[in-house]
Amino acid sequence: MHMDAHFAHRPPADRVRVDEAAGIDIRGLTKRYLTPKGETFTAIQDVTLTVEPGQFCAIVGPTGCGKSTTLAQISGLERPSAGSVRVRDQIVDGVTSGVSYMFQADALFPWKTVLDNVSIGPVLLGTPKREATTLAMDWLRRVGLTGFEDRFPHQLSGGMRKRVAMAAALINNPRILLMDEPFGALDVQTKAIMQNELLHLWEELRPSVLFITHDLDEAVALSDRVVIMTSSPGTIKDVFDIDLPRPRGNVQQIRHEKRFLEIQSRIWESLKDEVTRAYEQTAGSAA
Known part of the structure; x- marks a missing residue:
């Protein structure tokens, strides 16, 4: 069966997918854990973020800033210590329906x-x-x-x-696609191919995407919006709208465009302070 036949009862993708996609509304989200020593560790604190239906949003921040913890709250795999997550105006209180997850490690049988x-x-x-x-x-x-x-x-x-x-x-x-550094382990050439593949499929289906990455170039090339999280405990520092035109055919070409370089440079000014602060924290604790 061809895809045209399978979706014969549905309107064309470009007319319905954004409506079918689910918006994500995070308000005052805080998550605390108990360490093995019985101490309280705050992974994320007072995170407030909105992802519009059909929007591609990337989260960038230093290691350990709570990016993956944020995804876990949206998926319903974990419960928040404070604050709330809403998907399509419904409080997330259990595993969220209509969500697919892609991890850095291949979650294949x-x-x-x-x-x-x-x-x-x-x-x-x-x-x-x-x-x-x-x-x-x-x-x-x-x-x-x-x-x-x-x-x-x-x-x-x-x-x-x-x-x-x-x-x-x-x-x-899926109405929501959560992606946790899905291409982080790939070589540069393969990573670029997969980024182009993802953009093509996202343009076709238009789920709401929350994409975690350490690669700022990747975040800018793929996204409508880039969110910067602070070093631990993680919270939202800055949000940047990416005004590069769509569709974006080739991420390798996009990265050489003047507007891309301007945006990347502006975001890096915000991100580099958090990366430096996180490094100093870990270096200090190691010492």
């Missing part, structure tokens, strides 16, 4: 084939096995993995595994 890894999402949501398989085959075509359906994850390159993970994350048409 090593004992399942590529095809089974991609089709498992629709199957778990009640899609008949044959229909799920057909849909997965089409998604593998879309991410350039036709012919690799019967391979296992260990038989693929790092970039190919990321393609499988991306297909698995997008096959259920």
Whole structure:
């Protein structure tokens, strides 16, 4: 079955996806943990952030600033110590429906084939096995993995595994896509390919995206908005709107454009202080 047939009952993607996407509204979000010594550690404090429906938002900040903790609150995998998260005006109080997650580590089942890894999402949501398989085959075509359906994850390159993970994350048409340094472990060339692939698929489906990265160039090239988090405890320091035109065909070309360099330089002025502060904190504790 072709994708046109599968989505025959839906209006075209460019007319509905932003409406179907879910906005994220974070207010005064704080998360505290108990350390093994019984002390209280504040990971994030008073985080307030809005991601509009269909918006691509990147979060950048030093290591340990609470970026991943923020995603965990949105997904419902963890409960906040204070504050709230709303998705489509509903308080997150448990695992959030309509959310897909992509991690830096490949969250693939090593004992399942590529095809089974991609089709498992629709199957778990009640899609008949044959229909799920057909849909997965089409998604593998879309991410350039036709012919690799019967391979296992260990038989693929790092970039190919990321393609499988991306297909698995997008096959259920998520309203929200949470991405935690998904391309961080890839080489520069493969990373650029995956960034272009992600932009293409996002333009088509338009979920709301919250994308964590340490790579400022990546954040600017992909996003509508870049958020800077402070060193621990993490909170929002600055928010920058990225006015680069869309669609953005090639991230490698974008990075050489004058406007990109201006934006990147302005954001780095805000980010570098937090990176320096985080380094001094860890260096001091190590000493």
